[in-house]
Amino acid sequence: MSYKIVFFDIDGTLVNEQKLVPADTVKAIKELQETGVEAVIATGRAPYFFGPLAQELGINSFVSLNGAYVVYQGKPLYKNPIPRSSLEALVAYSSEKNHSLVFEGSEAFFANSESHVFVEDSVLSLRVELPGYDPDFWKKEDIYQVFLHCEAHEEHLYEPKFPDLKLIRWHEKAMDVLPAGGSKAKGIEAMLKMLGIQPHEAVAFGDGLNDKEMLEYVGLGIAMGNSHKELLPFADYVTASVDEGGIRQGLHYAHLIHA
Structure with a gap:
């Protein structure tokens, strides 16, 4: 399968318990972007919680607030506020x-x-x-x-x-x-429709309970080695933990970058 886009959770996936991005993760995402595959943040966090991180990784598109507020290349494309x-x-x-x-x-x-x-x-x-x-x-x-x-x-x-x-x-x-019915998967669905990309052409990385729908929705759902145990049944593959090269290992498993 040739994947076209990858969605990354933040806490426990891109960043460790100290809220730092491991150097190898930064390098792996840069290598991914150099292939032309798009990297997108998919998080429960609000946009004002991850601006410096997005800038550090060179990512301009995100599914935030657990899918309720989605931005592509700096422009909002989907909003689902609470009534x-x-x-x-x-x-x-x-x-x-x-x-x-x-x-x-x-x-x-x-x-x-x-x-x-x-x-x-x-x-x-x-x-x-x-x-x-x-x-x-x-x-x-x-x-x-x-x-x-x-x-x-x-x-x-x-x-x-x-x-x-x-x-x-x-x-x-x-x-x-x-x-009700909100999830990261709903936000991802909106972005994929706008881009003309099918769910089976997408990959997602996550570690928490709010990542269940996302991992199940995409073509390849990857759970981090440090994931909540209840997330694992929803994953197609379990990679290493965030501090043990889990992003690189997962991207290599998806044949998106070299080991």
Whole structure:
């Protein structure tokens, strides 16, 4: 199979636990790009969380916010914001439970609490700045994703009550909240349609629970060696970990670069 495009998750895939890109990963992606195959970021992160990384790798296209906001060569091509009615209900209910929210737009993010230890723990783990405070941000801008701050034993309070939303845990104290049916795969689908590329002509690398649909959708889904164990059944191939040359090994397996 001759693949035409490769999608890369960020955390645990392009970057390690220290949020650094291994030198061999940078080199492998450059070699990929030199063949004419396009490299695209596919992440749960918002665009303002990975600008320097994209610049370092020379990548101008991305599927961000778990597929809800997609940009190709600097131009937005797909938007799937959370319905305002769903946000209103989530804000009211989470307030009753004393669970803080962080609202993510395409250009900025704000929390509805001025200071919350769960917000600090989760957001700082991404090695980015903390959000500003604006409890009404969701009323003024399109919101593509929300961080819901609760622990695993509290998830049951939300899942049956919000069938119009999708919840994915990414931190012990935080979950991503997306529109129902939202996923990286939906964003990838929009980009592939625009480019005239078939899903079987695409490759994707990931390591987390939000990568299931993406790995299943493309022609070759590659899970990192450090992946969450529940992701592995969705992968066609398991490569080495992020710090052990996993990107290079996976691209070589796909016959896209030399070993």
